[in-house]
Amino acid sequence: MTNRLASATSPYLQQHADNPVHWWEWCPEAFDEARARNVPVLLSVGYAACHWCHVMAHESFEDPAVAAYLNSNFVSVKVDREERPDIDAVYMEVTQAMTGHGGWPMTVFLTPDASPFHAGTYYPPAPSRGMPSFQQLLEAVTAAWTTQHDEILTSASAVVSEVAKRALPLPPSAVDADALSGAVVSLLGEFDRRHGGFGGAPKFPQSMALEFLLRHHERTGSVEALSMATVTADAMANGGLYDQLGGGFARYSVDGSWTVPHFEKMLYDNGLLLRFYTHLARVSDSPRYRQVARDTAEFLLRDLRTSSGGFASSLDADTDGVEGSTYVWTFEQLGSSAEAFGVTSTPNFEHGTSTLGFVHDVDASVRAALLDERNKRPQPGRDDKVVTAWNGMAIAALAEAGAFFAEPSWIAAASDAAELLLDVHLVEGRLLRTSRDGVPGTAAGVLEDYGCLADGLLALHQVTGSIRWLDAACGLLDTALAHFAVPDAPGAFYDTADDAESLVRRPADSTDNASPSGASALAGALLTASLLAGPSSYRTAAEQAVTRAGLLAARAPRFAGHWLTVAEALESGPVQVAIVGSESDPRRSALWSAALGALPGGAVLVAGEPDSAPLLESRPLVDEAPAAYVCRGYVCDRPVTSASALLESLR
Template identity: 55%
Template sequence: MNRLASATSPYLLQHADNPVDWWEWGPEAFAEARRRDVPVLLSVGYAACHWCHVMAHESFEDQATADYLNAHYVSIKVDREERPDVDAVYMQATVATTGHGGWPMTCVLDHEGRPFFAGTYFPDQPRHGQPSFTQLLQAITEAWTERRDDVTSTALNITGHIAANANLAGSAPVDASVLDAAVARLGAEFDATHGGFGGAPKFPPSMLLEFLLRRVSTSATSSADELRIASATLEAMARGGIYDQLGGGFARYSVDARWVVPHFEKMLYDNALLLGAYTSWYAATGSHLARRIAVETADFMIRELGTAEGGFASALDADSEGAEGTFYVWTPDQLAEVLGPVDGAWAADLLTVTPAGTFEHGSSVLQLLTDPDDAERWTRVRTALLEARARRERPARDDKVVAAWNGLAIAALARAAGVVGESRFLDAAEAAGRLLRDRHLVDGRLRRVSRDGVVGQPAGVLEDYGCVADAFGALAEATADGTWLERAGELLDVALDQFAAGDGGFHDTAHDAEALIARPRDPSDNASPSGHSAITHALLRYAALTGSGRHRDAAEAALASIRQLAERAPRFTGWSLAAAQTALEGPLEIVVVTEPDDEIGQRMATRARAELGAVVLVVVPGQVLRSRIPLLHGRDLVEGRAAAYVCRGMVCERPVTDPDELLV
């Protein structure tokens, strides 16, 4: 076992028995490189990364390769999910020097941490025009020993490039014209045949869909295009192979443009965001498909990703039995073996399992392109297939708890609980909230990861503060418990003090965080929300619940700072656009005061919860008196009847007691 044996990261632990003498990121590794006068090899990946596993097997488990590394390098292994700050800086270098990025990421650094070489996967043998990993290492060693001046010059040039932040700040707000233009741009990039945007590979555009659906609900300038684009994409994903038709939950992306064959790893952040999108689709349309997918996705998260401590694990691997997708795919013969010839043939037709196959070795990824004609038969078939699949070797689980991604899960579950009427989702959200509150908050500051209830050392970054503060706000909204709101406010105070950039935007690391060769700052959304967009949502929710002008001003300044980015690249600002749509319309604030068994009050609650982007509290009269949430102050029954109080844009309407008068 090498130095990684004591790591908390499951990804690092996967490499603990490599013959490579790995170090964790830290000053000790760089001190050792100076002492030996060798460069630093930085390898960044994550536990569910298929090609990380391939490179590990080909090179890091190979004794000869390890011997060369150990003799000529100090090797550092980093989990990108545990240290997103390190990942962000060196990914910027990788993209700058190669034109693309991804994982595994392979960089070579000097003793100051400056990169002079960057790339991704390298094979163990020369292949497809690439040198082997060993050939690459030998060439870099030769440059380090024979041409040190060139190495230093290259390192300085790359570092200068990544240290120069683009100036996107501005004072103009993201107004209706920007949002209308974003919709037009998205419409032009929409794949009208298969749903989604662009071609292969195709990622779930969950944040953009949330923006489009909020437009349907709130914008005076919305058209049928927003709902058409969102509905077509959500249905295509729900029926395609990217969605697990047996067990629920979404894979990370589709390798094709038709959502048929996924990259099979399942990430917590994807499923949390998609739970939110399908909940919004159901709220906007009442679609039975939307509700089913929302419920199944929430149940998948709780069942497959839930941890003993109440949180949610990061991911499920793509691989099992040494190959990607083996756990999920079927052949017609396998279906017949489990179900018998008659039901097997029926299931093969229903789930698009063909003799030729849609995946490797004649197997097929399950799709459900039409609803079953016999629901009872489908339930029986699905149950039998799930039981048979459970006997297969399961993909590994990365069971570390990431604060930001748990925050996304909490907010999505809390909202889904009210919209679809499943209280167990709120129970799960509160349990995860307690874990973050009790374990991840240390001396008033947020830590990014924990595992088995033990919190790790990496400090929280901006996305952690934004997502967790918003989650605590969502719990306050769902439970009317003001203590959650107080915790949200404390996190936002730290964010405004430690992360603010001075131009309305935010840095991704705190002022007192470990100094890297550049301070990361990226307001664009990727597979998950940027820290910038996450903190904007949290600020808006907190301002709505408290009436705080300071937090509302901070949210508006944050939105103004990304106007140029939103105009240039709306596909990478979906979460900020959703926040801007909410800010432009108020946000809408609704309090429903009702007894649990009051039919009229519950009808008003259902109507209120269907408003996308609104802050909605549904409380009994006693909660109003006990709560410390300012939005609830002065709210009560009206002449003994259930009542709804609606405010928009800091202006309140008269309370209504008739569901038909709510939001007319």
């Protein structure tokens, strides 16, 4: 027996299609049903790779008695947070305000007009550690709804009003050289000098903060900034967070030493980390960083690429209901290779198994044999929906890495994904959030979709020279400026469009979390587009947006990492490199290779025939030879014709 979720496009919703709970997708009809029956709405939000979402589903949503109680006393709505980040953002803010923390599964009780009156996360099947059981919670909510109905409605209205007050844009505050140096000092105060990273367990990659530190080092020579970036990069790549056999990174480490990961692998993490390790390899020329970047790119192409040409959202943390079972090993299974992976007879995980680290390299045939053996095991599930924003991150990362490592197949894969998004996700000039198997979803794109996809298309334009990608990116930016801007607050943006579905409030979160906020992604793409296409309005909009994040960057730089990378680019110029000449001319190739190896973060680079792209206009050959033009901000050097002269100019 299946419920209404059987026809959902989301793999997460389909995981619940066989529950005895009479689930609804988020839709007006669900709330009409609650209004007609005068019952509250249970809103359950999660995602396909979420371990505790699976646990709660098994313990409670698959329980016939719990389901019967829900069906009699509630209208139950299930939401995939990756498909509807707007719904997730609104009610996560409520959950955090009510409980002091948040996470998934998120469990929120709503009135029939969608106003929240109680919120939490995971609830166990029996009382535990001061928490009520899920059944006890349901009974308490039902009793309150029956006996304190008016008070609940009043309370829910007050919650909505309070949350609305928090939606006001931050006042402008400059993010200048002093502010950027101050952010480095703040991060140094939170830095784990022993294990790398920031804060304690659980420990997340913080890839955007690391990217900022790398850019700051490039601009200022800061030893502290580079040290924080490299110590963390080494610790992540040498610990269990990184898949030592198959490449790619898990979502986070459950401990402070990067030893035991939470095993799900997310597209956004791997796109961001591929870009960071590529940039770090350029700065340090470390063979280890190069290998990590290469293996992460191959992981994306091997394990997350879909038949439609896009990239799947995630791989699950669990295999057949057991967390991490695909990835862990016993000491005996590894045999003589155990020492190289840091595995001893004392296991570091569950059931006598250990995660793999990196002590020293092993012969490639050993890794290949272990990976082949691992591939024979049951494999984690894959959420194969294609999310616009996350594919934009993957496109940017693969385009840049493909150019730097001279891997044209990576650039081709990025182009294929871009084709899918423009052909399927872009409908009458507006983006949709997802597709699956080449079939578009129904949820409207949010601000991060426009910003991240534009960023990916701009990266593709730079490495291919194709004007199509530049034109498409500028079209997305124009739409975002027209439909997401906060009126009378230059530089501030909502996360949903002015004609999107109306929720209890219009979300607007400028915080960088696991991925760039919509506003910071847009700001970065606007700045890049202003260098590549020329409109001064784009640069003005980017500058205004950065100042709106000034207070956030000063108070919590870990959660303003992408804002700080954009501010670093503004502070350094940004740098533009235009290379003119025939593609078949080896002298142009030499200039291109030199630029790729020395280009600072935030810079742009385009090569092509004179006048074949906006950045190449009015930039002729020099004495009939290919030439490179280097500019910083609005000041340009004299064109150069040799790789050595170009490197000197970039220094």
